[in-house]
Amino acid sequence: MARTMWDSSVGKKTVMAVSGVIMLLYLVAHVIGNLKIFFGAEEFNRYGHWLRTVGEPFMHYEWTLWLVRIVLLVAVVAHATSAYQLSRRDIKARPSKYVHKKPRASYATRTMRWGGVILGLFIVWHVLDLTTGTVHPGGFQEGHPYQNVVDTFSTWYGNVVYIAAMLALGLHIRHGFWSAAQTLGVGSRTRDRALKTIANVLALLLTAGFIAVPVGVMTGVVS
Amino acid sequence: MKLTLRVWRQKNADAEGAMSTYEVDDISPDMSFLEMLDVLNEQLILSGEEPVAFDHDCREGICGACSLVINGDAHGPERTTTCQLHMRSFQDGDTIDIEPWRASAFPVIKDLVVDRSAFDRIIQAGGYITAPTGSAPEAHATPVPKADADFAFEHAECIGCGACVAACPNGAAMLFTSAKVNHLNVLPQGAPERETRVLDMVAQMDAEGFGGCTLTGECATACPKGIPLMSITSMNKEWLRATRKAGKR
The missing domain is CATH 1.10.1060.10 (Alpha-helical ferredoxin)
Structure with a gap:
């Protein structure tokens, strides 16, 4: 069954849809966590520490966190690999363009591929910046996420990269969520409006929620 | 109606194709798009040129044989088949681009005819x-x-x-x-x-x-x-x- 899935274009789209939904659910939890930064350093840092102790005493320190990280890594790799392979197939299936060109599809739909590449690069930077601290501006302090976030968004490029990526994320979710519903066969004529609304609301709330943090640092609300 | 047509011409499956420009005159707005192409082909035959090859059969919108991309739209600007598209959908003096279906699974056989x-x-x-x-x-x-x-x-x-x-x-x-x-x-x-x-x-x-x-x-x-x-x-x-x-x- 796994073989049939991966070998078929429809099956590969299913892999994309499922991995996309997993990442989307994670993002909802992520944005809720991020917003705690507006309640002060103490609450935000405590939340950061709690993430490592989730599931104790059943789970050892950081086990749950690593479990989530592994699931996310698998989701990202599956999503990107299927996207790459499907895109290759699509480009091969339409080698010659029409001489008479027309603007096609919505902006969100047309930017899925490059938007996805931008998001992939962003994730690498984001992890190196705020998880490992490798490319963090100003001394990265383990266990002090509040200060680390403030440091990142005190640089102009930190703000630009982050905000650009979050706009790309909004567009990606807007088309991606609704598409995933069609791929998984849960879309229908009666549900179409609801699905499109949920996609737009999710895209808007996630983008606004994530962008609130750098805007907060820039305006001095978070410092 | 007087029209300028830019039509995809390709000798055979292996040949390189290109857009060729033709002028047609005295086109009635009541003609179907395919009838307009018939006029063009008669003109080409009279001048000793190879007529444009295009697929068509019933001309009633039910067989699925006709297949033209007109100004970038499959079957043209109306939501119907090319044979049921009429010249009243265009303006006098228009330039119309006519291309074959484009897909690697639909290779061009000749001009506007593809293998489906x-x-x-x-x-x-x-x-x-x-x-x-x-x-x-x-x-x-x-x-x-x-x-x-x-x-x-x-x-x-x-x-x-x-x-x-x-x-x-x-x-x-x-x-x-x-x-x-x-x-x-x-x-x-x-x-x-x-x-x-x-x-x-x-x-x-x-x-x-x-x-x-x-x-x-x-x-x-x-x-x-x-x-x-x-x-x-x-x-x-x-x-x-x-x-x-x-x-x-």
């Missing part, structure tokens, strides 16, 4: 039912709920012209394949092959080199028969169901 036999092979893979031969069965022998009959009929309207493939930026045949799968899968007559039909037809669609669906909706916009985009959703559902069932066996 990939569709036939998708049908051969599962677009049939195991009907007993002999005299016609009693009409009420197999009851079909009204909603299912409507659903089947909506999809049975597909004439297999390939406009969906031509319009799709990925050259995907998802709308065609889903119309054919849904049409038979919802009916009791199609039930015995319900799983193999969708699995085999999708596999053949992939094997023919069609692209995948990115839900741009271009196919459903171009479809002269109004096959809805949700048709693809229904096929995805059938495919996943069949894959799960095949996995259990």
Whole structure:
């Protein structure tokens, strides 16, 4: 069954849809966590520490966190690999363009591929910046996420990269969520409006929620 | 009407093609698009040139033979087949671009004619039912709920012209394949092959080199028969169901 899935274009789209939904659910939890930064350093840092102790005493320190990280890594790799392979197939299936060109599809739909590449690069930077601290501006302090976030968004490029990526994320979710519903066969004529609304609301709330943090640092609300 | 036509000319499958420009005059707004091309071809024949090759058959909008991309739209600006498109949809003095369907699974044979036999092979893979031969069965022998009959009929309207493939930026045949799968899968007559039909037809669609669906909706916009985009959703559902069932066996 796994073989049939991966070998078929429809099956590969299913892999994309499922991995996309997993990442989307994670993002909802992520944005809720991020917003705690507006309640002060103490609450935000405590939340950061709690993430490592989730599931104790059943789970050892950081086990749950690593479990989530592994699931996310698998989701990202599956999503990107299927996207790459499907895109290759699509480009091969339409080698010659029409001489008479027309603007096609919505902006969100047309930017899925490059938007996805931008998001992939962003994730690498984001992890190196705020998880490992490798490319963090100003001394990265383990266990002090509040200060680390403030440091990142005190640089102009930190703000630009982050905000650009979050706009790309909004567009990606807007088309991606609704598409995933069609791929998984849960879309229908009666549900179409609801699905499109949920996609737009999710895209808007996630983008606004994530962008609130750098805007907060820039305006001095978070410092 | 006086028109400038820019038409894709390609000697054969292996030749390099290019757009050629022609002028046509005295075109009546009541002519169909194909009649306008007939006028062009008569003109070309009289001047000793090779006429433009294009597919056409019934000219009634029901056979699916005609296949032109007109000003970037499959079947042109109206939601109908090229043969049912009339010159009143254009203005005097217009320049009209006429190109063949573009997809690697639909190679150009000559000028505006493409080879659509990939569709036939998708049908051969599962677009049939195991009907007993002999005299016609009693009409009420197999009851079909009204909603299912409507659903089947909506999809049975597909004439297999390939406009969906031509319009799709990925050259995907998802709308065609889903119309054919849904049409038979919802009916009791199609039930015995319900799983193999969708699995085999999708596999053949992939094997023919069609692209995948990115839900741009271009196919459903171009479809002269109004096959809805949700048709693809229904096929995805059938495919996943069949894959799960095949996995259990």
